[in-house]
Amino acid sequence: MSRRLQRSPLTFQVTLTVMALAIFALAMVVGFGFYATVQADSVSLERQKILFANGMRDRMAAVDREQESIAVWDDSVINAKAGNVDWMIDNISVWMYSYYGHDRVYVLDAADRPVHAMREGNVLAPARYSEDEPVLLPTVERVRRLIREPAKEDLAGGPVKLAAGDLVELDGKPAILSIMPLVPSSDRVIQTPGSEYLHISVDFITDALLAKIAGQYLLAGARLLPLSQPVGGAAIPLVDSHGVILAYAGWDQERPGSALVREAGPALIGGALLAAGVLAFLLRRLRRASSALQTSQAEAQYLAFHDTLTGLPNRALFEDRLRRALLTASHETAKVALLYLDLDRFKHVNDTLGHPAGDELVRQTAARLQQAIREVDTVARLGGDEFAMILIDVDDIRGAEDVSEGLLQKLQEPFKLADDQVFVSASIGIALSTGPDADADDLLRKADIALYEAKKNGRGRYQVFAGDMDDLLLRKRQVESELRHALNGGTGIKLAYQPILRRTAARSSVPRR
Structure with missing residues (x-):
């Protein structure tokens, strides 16, 4: 990486600029000297x-x-x-x-x-x-x-x-x-x-x-x-x-003029060599400083768009790539699939084996996810034990389901953490772009809803987003909002009695307390 940074555009531009200025200055001196001669x-x-x-x-x-x-x-x-x-x-x-x-x-x-x-x-x-x-x-x-x-x-x-x-x-x-x-x-x-x-x-x-x-x-x-x-x-x-x-x-x-140049030639050549040596020294120092600055900039840029624990793209880079993928897909027939993955019972690993083991589990999970997808696809860590994957050029939902099945099988293999073997599972929510007007935030919301349904239905599985999931979630959130409002008001809840009826042929049910 350092060798690449030494040849980075910034270092090259700085070197080229200094060399150009030095050559220009030398040309000016030689030109004026020649003109004067x-x-x-x-x-x-x-x-x-x-x-x-x-x-x-x-x-x-x-x-x-x-x-x-x-x-x-x-x-x-x-x-x-x-x-x-x-x-x-x-x-x-x-x-x-x-x-x-x-x-x-x-x-x-x-x-x-x-x-x-x-x-x-x-x-x-x-x-x-x-x-x-x-x-x-x-x-x-x-x-x-x-x-x-x-x-x-x-x-x-x-x-x-x-x-x-x-x-x-x-x-x-x-x-x-x-x-x-x-x-x-x-x-x-x-x-x-x-x-x-x-x-x-x-x-x-x-x-x-x-x-x-x-x-x-x-x-x-x-x-x-x-x-x-x-x-x-x-x-x-x-x-x-x-x-x-x-x-x-x-x-x-x-x-x-020529005689003066001949007489002063050795001194001029010596001065030029000395100036060249000083310039080379300063240029070398400048290249080092430029390389260090470029390294710092590259590291800062890398940290700004990558997760420090796994090296995967972070949420900022993930959202940028998702928007780019959707923009490209809007001009083509292929679709974009978004996979939202969450490790099951990850908190149990942290509580029993410690946070270092939890971090190692996250790193190994990231490595397995990267191995299970194509190079053109993107896997990112959104935080904690949550991961997201962008699959491009997907023809239909079946392609995303095949990838999800492969991921679940890959994650079912035991993880070696310190001296222990740990078995974990994961839940995956899948959302597929629906057309040229697909929105990144909306696609991410749908994948999150599908993930919630996968965990609710038993964990260790994947769930494809369906339209009724959105309606159920909206109703649930509406109930939660109304319940919170009723609790805050103090008068929005009242006790009601539900009669229990026994169905018989002779008499009707009598309410029971």
């Missing part, structure tokens, strides 16, 4: 993108400043227009490559014809400019327009800088392009507007350049990602002035 990593990634984009803009601005160091110079104007190749090599092209790292330098005359060319530190024939001209020409034309139509001031309110830059793709690689005119740095050199030579500087975006930019912001693993390669979250597009993506700059994403 993702949010921290996401915010950090956005910051990294902003930093890297700023680094790219700073590099483009640096190329412009580096180019300006030789583009605004009297000597540059003089020597470029003079065609001094050696000077241009030492100060305009190869020097830009060796000192600043600019990969390609071109010098164009006022008609945009190349007069000098350098690639990766090697001076080339100026005609090699034609290989890059289709890509560089749009920016060259922008610079020429700025020279022809200079604005008085830029958006910031400062003087307009005659320069143009962009991101371009040369030889399949992205590069920073900066173009500006060669202008004097003093009034000693006079240059006619429109006659300016142009200085073109190209700085390829390589892994080394990206690593240098990333190093400023403590980012690692910076690299150039071509368009054909899948791009992760830690990357920014390299876009030209027309909105065309040339490539991607990527790096190893810093994940502060």
Whole structure:
């Protein structure tokens, strides 16, 4: 029974509720932790993108400043227009490559014809400019327009800088392009507007350049990602002035949230295991308390509907089952038979052998009654030595009589009480439901009347309820009521004389006192 109680619905529901709450709490903690981790990593990634984009803009601005160091110079104007190749090599092209790292330098005359060319530190024939001209020409034309139509001031309110830059793709690689005119740095050199030579500087975006930019912001693993390669979250597009993506700059994403989880992982796992242990302990205690409560409830419910001496259903459960049986029988053709049984001379056993023997007799009687009926039927103890049996699916009164005969034969066998053998008999009253309107209280009353008739007619027998029994009982109760009323009133009874008559042929009877 205890094992069944441990698996009872209440214990199962309590366990399930606690486990559900624990899982929900764990899910909430893990969910919020995961959300916080993702949010921290996401915010950090956005910051990294902003930093890297700023680094790219700073590099483009640096190329412009580096180019300006030789583009605004009297000597540059003089020597470029003079065609001094050696000077241009030492100060305009190869020097830009060796000192600043600019990969390609071109010098164009006022008609945009190349007069000098350098690639990766090697001076080339100026005609090699034609290989890059289709890509560089749009920016060259922008610079020429700025020279022809200079604005008085830029958006910031400062003087307009005659320069143009962009991101371009040369030889399949992205590069920073900066173009500006060669202008004097003093009034000693006079240059006619429109006659300016142009200085073109190209700085390829390589892994080394990206690593240098990333190093400023403590980012690692910076690299150039071509368009054909899948791009992760830690990357920014390299876009030209027309909105065309040339490539991607990527790096190893810093994940502060994930790093914190990794560092705190052992402590979190230890805490989770400790919490799980505490939960298991509390759950075990809760299960024990729940099982004890369920056991107490089951025992209380059992005692509320069962007889403590025999374990049989008591009057409350008996009446409930009788009403249910009658309700079921009202929809079917079968009837319900009620047997009311009472042990004969039970008081004599109590008086001679003691109440413990009487209790044992009641227990043994209950066991024999249970053995004599079907499992679908019900036997109950109504109190003292009184028992009642509900027989369902009875076709007629004969079925109830057969059961009653079997019960009487079973009870005629000797009972062993302590060291004595006791022979007892029983009287049974039988009542059969009469139709769909049968009432439980009425059926019980009829069985009680039939039991009274069985005892009155000799005990150790059964009696089926008949209609005239009800009338006789009513008349008897009416007489008892009237007699009690007469006794209480004091004037309702009077002495009467009954004459005794002797029947003879000669004379009539004379009253005798």
